[in-house]
Amino acid sequence: MQSFEKWVQDIRREFHRNPELSFHEYGTQEIIMSVLEELGINCRKIADTGVIAEVRGRTPGPCIAIRSDIDALAAEESLTALNKEYISQNPGVMHACGHDGHMAIVLGVARLIKERRKDICGTVRFIFQPAEEVPPGGASRIIDEGGLEGVDAIIGLHVFGDVDIGVINIRPGPFMASSNRFKVKIFGKGGHHSIPDYCIDPIQVASEFISSLNPSISKKVCPLDYVLGFGTIHSGSQFNRVPDELELVGSFRTFDDMDTDAIEQTMSSILDSLMVSYSREGFDGVPSYELEVYRGYPVLFNDPLFTDTASKLLKTKFPIVNTHAKAIFGAEDFAYYLQEVPGMYAIIGTRNVEKGIVEGNHSASFDIDEDVLITGVELLYSVAVDFLKNSGAYLE
Template identity: 55%
Template sequence: MNGRNCICRKSEVIRLREDPSAETFEAWIIRLRREFHRYPELSFEEYETQKRILKILEELGIEARKIADTGVLASIKGTMPGPCIALRTDTDGLQVQEEFTERNEGYISRNDGVMHACGHDGHMAMLFGAARLFVENRDFPGEVRLIFQPAEEIPPGGSERVIAEGGLKGVDAVMGMHIFTNHESGSVGFRPGPFMASTNRFEIVFKGKGGHISKPESCIDPVRMATDFISSIYPALEKQLEPDKYVLGVGRIQGGAQFNRTPDRVEALGSYRTFDSRTTEIIDLTIKECLERIKERYVKPGEEFAGLPDYELDVLHGYPVLVNDPVFTDAVNLKLQESFPELTIYPELEKTFAAEDFASYLRVVPGIFISLGTLNQKERIVEINHSSTFDIDEKILRTGTEIFYTISLDFLKHPEKYLDPQSKEKTNDNPELR
């Protein structure tokens, strides 16, 4: 093939300028994934990751700048004027100690207590793969914007910083992808409309009156207040909401110092996830109502109990519901069916209570977030995301790369297939995009 490597699809041929004696395109993507996996960094601490990203982009001849402190924004322009599509990857790792497995000896995390346990290393590698394809095939209209976004793992997420610093200015559409073990390796899934949940964090401080446990009449027990809240909030919500509308859980209870003293305060930390704002409002209100009833239940007469019991409630509404644009999503489905006939596609994948700050981009411009499956029973790649033994089937990196490239290229050539005219008008009126 005259030293040129081809990725052949039904409707296009992707050409790569490669030396046949050099590493293959697929091996290059896998090598990048493993490099990032070895050196994960926590949210907004991705300084070495940022340096590596900038170096690779420079090697590819792609203009780039820093954004959101530890992120990178880059641009690849075609040979003709046209629209702009943004492709986003997250870059942060998790506070997880990675365990040795039968396959990760060559690339296990070198940073103690930090791990790419959610596929972000693979996301970066796939975005670099797509970038390389665009660099070597520049005969396209418009612009491809590359967003290497920090801090996906901690609300409110790095996406808000990227948007605030102009990362979506001039962007007409956005696409992201995430590796998950909830469907088989190499398959893809998505759905139009709400796809991933909002995430909301609540912290409650139960305030009582401490003292010796032998004199309960002289105390107001915040431990009992906390347990009463936990036992009452679940049935209160079950009376109002269907179980597929939400999840709620308490992840931490903390208070007290010794076995024979009633503490003065107990802290409870938890979260809940929903698919619409009305459900969020119901949960917000129900939490407050439960707390007020508990407060009334533990009131005791006497000056020594003045102002007690009481509570403090702090609610952080984190990532919004992730909503895929229906027109864009339908166009993606049709293009994938046409260009990847061998690909297993789930166009109505079940909604998930997982949350993603990619949702913030989709509130500004139309686009899609795609789930890329990595479940491989034969290779024993079965651990869920955030596990200390999480790993990916590296064969999917080529698939994800080609999907990024194929959909982006088709959008740039035929944006009318992907954009609802009303969505386009809203985009033009959005000051964050000017």
């Protein structure tokens, strides 16, 4: 009979061969439902391409949800010495962020819970969520369609290529950042470079905005608590002409909504000041600007009591558990679930230099040390079962 470890590994490789983009995970959905049905676990579709399943224990009790994301990235996978047997068969799409591993891990937990259901009091719900990679993401759809109804707590995890194999990182409170995008349009007065007095140059305005933004933000927000960058600038079509307008797009991330507000307010303040300094008599309506800030995934906030209780358990089972790991600027729509119910999100390392597994997430050569699969199964299974036995220790 095939070993449990090999069963989980084979499932991961099947997902890896057949990656699909956000909200197009129809084949992935079929695989998930097929595995669950073979295990005798009832399941249904949700959020178009997602799956919800449940295993009830021998007696009623609390309900804990376990979530896996299921989408892949738009990237052409590079052939390596490791992935020859399971490289992506979908050109231009690959599981470059480890969601194939997440699905295999959660299906492994589902199998164990099903096999041991007579020892369990309560319910475990399994959420296979589409579209984590593309805001607004699939978590909100899951919630809107009732995916958390009756759930008392939720847990999830992510494999990280820059964390060594065997390491588990957890943190109570803010653990992953909010993601926010901004777009600035600056309207000036175009004209020939030979007559600058008849022009208002939006490129010059934008250059002052860019150079002053981070120094101004750093006066209000600790530089360690945010990151901000500029992604695209579009303006002009002629080498010797001042353009009429400019569009600038960028993004920033924070660990606190108040910092997000402060950054947006700083942008507006700088732009207001620049409009005054570049204004000229006789130029009605210019310069002017439009600022739009699109707020993406919120800060991922691990429930402190739940996380502390789970951390104590995990320290008895795993050799390296960092219970106050550094918060990271990555963003995750798992944050939406944690706004609804208590729970915890963990990071587990998959980097293994000896095996040549050193690429970071989103690399075209990203791969995982498949030993991490059983670590992930054991982590989620242990916390879920302990919660069902002792939910009072996890919840206020």
